[in-house]
Amino acid sequence: MVNQNYALENDKDTLLAMYREMLLARRIDERMWLLNRSGSIPFVVSCQGQEVMQIAASFALNKERDYVLPYYRDLGVVIHFGMTTREIFLQAYAKGEDPNSGGRQMPSHFSQKKNRIVTGSSPVTTQVPHAAGFALAAKMENNPAVSFVTLGEGSSNQGDFHEGLNFAGVHKLPVIFMVENNKYAISVPLNKQVACENISDRAIGYGIKGIKVDGNEAIEVYEAVKEAHERALNGEGATLIEAVSYRLTPHSSDDDDMTYRTKDEVTNEKSKDGLERFKNFLFEKGYLTETINDDLESEIKKEINDATEYAEDAPYADVSTINNYVYGEKGDH
Amino acid sequence: MVNQNYALENDKDTLLAMYREMLLARRIDERMWLLNRSGSIPFVVSCQGQEVMQIAASFALNKERDYVLPYYRDLGVVIHFGMTTREIFLQAYAKGEDPNSGGRQMPSHFSQKKNRIVTGSSPVTTQVPHAAGFALAAKMENNPAVSFVTLGEGSSNQGDFHEGLNFAGVHKLPVIFMVENNKYAISVPLNKQVACENISDRAIGYGIKGIKVDGNEAIEVYEAVKEAHERALNGEGATLIEAVSYRLTPHSSDDDDMTYRTKDEVTNEKSKDGLERFKNFLFEKGYLTETINDDLESEIKKEINDATEYAEDAPYADVSTINNYVYGEKGDH
Amino acid sequence: MAVLTYIQAVNQALKEEMEQNEKVFVLGEDVGKRGGVFLATSGLYDQFGEKRVIDTPLAESAIAGVGIGAAMYGMRPVAEMQFADFIMPAVNQIISEAARIRYRSNNDWNCPITIRAPYGGGVHGALYHSQSIEAIFANQPGLKIVMPSSPYDVKGLLKAAIRDDDPVLFLEHKRAYRLLKEEVPEEDYTVPIGKANTVREGDDVTVITYGLCVHFTKQAAEKLEQEGINTEILDLRTVYPLDQQTIIDAASKTGKVLLVTEDNKEGSIIGEVSAIISEHCLFDLDAPIHRLAGPEVPAMPYAPPLEKEFMINAEKIEQAIRDLAEF
Amino acid sequence: MAVLTYIQAVNQALKEEMEQNEKVFVLGEDVGKRGGVFLATSGLYDQFGEKRVIDTPLAESAIAGVGIGAAMYGMRPVAEMQFADFIMPAVNQIISEAARIRYRSNNDWNCPITIRAPYGGGVHGALYHSQSIEAIFANQPGLKIVMPSSPYDVKGLLKAAIRDDDPVLFLEHKRAYRLLKEEVPEEDYTVPIGKANTVREGDDVTVITYGLCVHFTKQAAEKLEQEGINTEILDLRTVYPLDQQTIIDAASKTGKVLLVTEDNKEGSIIGEVSAIISEHCLFDLDAPIHRLAGPEVPAMPYAPPLEKEFMINAEKIEQAIRDLAEF
Ligand SMILES: Cc1ncc(C[n+]2csc(CCOP(=O)(O)OP(=O)(O)O)c2C)c(N)n1
Ligand SMILES: Cc1ncc(C[n+]2csc(CCOP(=O)(O)OP(=O)(O)O)c2C)c(N)n1
Ligand SMILES: [Mg+2]
């Protein structure tokens, strides 16, 4: 629940900026599904249910300095770090101009060096040691940057999670690990993935700080990340944050979640949707009104329409480019 | 410290049997170093400083049923589970008759199916998921067997540790993981391996029981393993035990430990040697006398002399056998 | 006989082996209620229960490693890697452990595990859901690698793999899952591991290949027959260790050899096939040994035109056979 | 010029690169105070401190993965795998990540990491301290694999690897560490990655090999010269991707080709060398392409007679060259 002492709570502009990004992420995601179901794009993997924690966390970072290593659901993180709506649709359509991979990778394999969004792959959890590596490098160079890496709770059972967090613990690295616990790894429910009560308790085994937050509560997430960020910059080392919410969509456009969970369960979880909750909170605070909200919605709709059109019309990379960039031009010296 | 209520404490026969095995392990190990330094065998990796925890733990297991997955220092475990002194020297000399590998593996890569000593390799920690696999199979077959696996504290930082313990936690498997914390991974001291206070605290992240014991205190180790064994058989799942002692020798016969630790440190730790402590305890209890001890020593010496001689004279496997046993004779059906 | 797809043949083989031998069980990600993301294990959870159809945590090294432990105990685990691309975290368990257990224990222990994994491209899978991974493992004595090309072979080879006393990597082409259908006997049968299969006789050009490329080669051969070019097709079936004698015979027969793989060329298993031929029947050759393979890039891109450019297809094979025939 | 051993050349290259570029740092198990179990990093801890000579926890996937992260950031990490055999837990990081970062990001990111690992047998290392592991990685575009055969090459190639903008797997033969000595220039120089090296001219038989086998081949060639058999020796130096043109030229020159590796034969990288030759210069050959390699067993045993049986040596090579010369 929102703690009345949080400073952010009274910062109307920031709260509205957060809301805008959350809403944008949700609306982009919804459009992706429409495009997928109508046959325009072959694949979608969603952020729905996790936008709130993603945006809230991102706002607690320094977007001019920090490095982010997002996983495939982190549309919110990359929006905040500067990827444009057009660029997001370009990657969904796999067009040559896509800054993430030039259409080489599947959608949601984010990358954009100029915004310090680090390229990711499909095998889960490999980004966790990378994040430790960025933090190690920043520390070696006295660069006051933090690395922020996310993963699903299912992915926290990979060996790379253990090895990456332990390395960060031993070397007291400025890195924030955020587990987005949406209670499923595809069809496997939480209790078949782990037997522990809290993923965040794993922090103790690495000698780092661990904290669990309600991922549907923007301000709670923001404060946890903010504190972790300060600790990182103060040389106090890494933090493991577990943010709990729920995956509101099927795993991806290839999945049928009704084979392993019930409609009732999903409906019930939908009623806790953090985006709705945040919106209501803004209404209660008087920061958001129907008019502001409607304007926002139509502005976003326009932005998405434009981006969709642009991406749809953009060309694929030429087939002759298939052999490019296996190695750099400069070989050895 | 020894708790006065432990039943084992008054079981003279068992205590003396434990002592005999500990002493045998120590004396075999010492002989190995002599043979190495005189050029008779190319390699030794020691159990010295860890015999007490190994033997004490093994006594708490069921040696007719349980499966053990020892690591390279676990001479004590394999002695208890039935490997003879001759067989131990046969593997040190890499002779054809060696039951562990027929001279194929380096010394201390233990294996003997008839005694349920599971074959191990050099890459550390791979045995941890195997132990979970044995426990899973035993559970599936309603076989009241427990699997017992050991590893060094350095090895507890491998991904396989995390994945194996998590699997055992989720499936509530009858397995005991014992970390033999001897404070070094070759030259790397504990504080450069982990930042946590206790390796045993990692148990919480897997929803299993964790316990830390003084590895130089035989009865403390015995009781912890005994309890873990009961829990396993009762369907209460896995236990992680951290047993702390010290590596009294260099890492192996190829190592020079004076490049990274001091003589003083080693001398100081030697004064806490669990074997000496256990011996004194038996003297105090009146179970051991100088006469009994001397008899034991000379009996063991004879056994070791015989084994050394036997192994030295035994033939190597014929070179023509190099191609044997890559695959089984029966292929597909 | 019922007509089964390639994936149905996988499913049927698993079901029958589990019925016949209660030591057989499956483990992997989403293999339970979900029946696997490709439905390979569909229905097994309901029939055999969660004790024999085990949804594992998301951790491939444990899937392999726990399976290896159970196999050493005496069970017959069938481990699923959700995509072959995700077998990489399990390489240590497969190479250092499964492949070496019998040899290192001097035949005392063995490890009868089957590891299934869907490989291959042409499914909009991009870099990490399209790879051919066989070459990574095709240098490890102790391991067998099977790559079936048809529903009939799938059923017979998967049964043989499960009954094999040594570890078998069983690679299924995911594009073949629903593309390939044929009549598959209801009764129990196995197809021998370690033997290549002549799927077509011909005396102009020999094509040696495996997996989905066998299908494309058959299409090409049928077309070329109308031009009077007769193609011999050898399906390797087991790509490691290779069936050397059958390869040598097939190459010698026509003297013109085309090797085809969907993998990128350098270091792929058809290099070994080529080496075997030039070691044993160089002087029977009437043309250089030609290799048709993917480009030398890490894996195939997602964008449809680029994916198509990467993939082998019947047209590319047809052209290569024609070139050789005319050599 | 000072005479350096192979391992001293490793050490000198590291030291000089660290002096010249403060982005260069090393990480691995026991690389700090201990200076590495083979003393490759001896003295570096004292000279550069624990921030640039990092003792890591015992976790190879993290050693590679943390290094990859730092490399993407812009550093020049040199990661040590204590033995090549223990690179297996890091395969996912090396293949799925390091090798694909440039391609998958369309040239936006790159990954200039060097991963050093001692490989090879003949040191009483048994199954897990003796392996040749290059074949596992020699099918991954984006990656380079360098295997030097002499102290001079070690220094020049390791410097080139560290300065390379892409990931390089740098495999050092551990038996060569103290066995091989030669004069090595004090000054800065590099040896180009991607180019094979003709280490001996001859016109009777061409031997193509790499690593420690180059040394054995030179010994064999010297002996055979007295019998009037002249051996051309090509040292591959970079085993992936291969220097095709130099291989083709060397094979064509004598028409009789012997390929040598310490690895077991099937699936080893000399299979690819053979395939390149029979693709491009089959009709220049006067004899079948012969391969000399280890037996098809998982890795070499510990017992001395069996280890010796496995290992390549000058006598085995000499005999194989003579057989080819007389063909
Ligand atoms: C190493 C690896 N194994 C398997 C997969 C296939 N896979 C993709 S997502 C996923 C589930 C991930 O679950 P979780 O980490 O909880 O993230 P979520 O999708 O729930 O956000 C799986 C098994 C993969 N991508 N990588
Ligand atoms: C995967 C792997 N990496 C590296 C090694 C080399 N190595 C052998 S023992 C050892 C240290 C092990 O330390 P610890 O686990 O604490 O066991 P201890 O030797 O102290 O009993 C290392 C690094 C190995 N055997 N396996
Ligand atoms: Mg999840």
Ligand SMILES: [Mg+2]
């Ligand atoms: Mg230790």
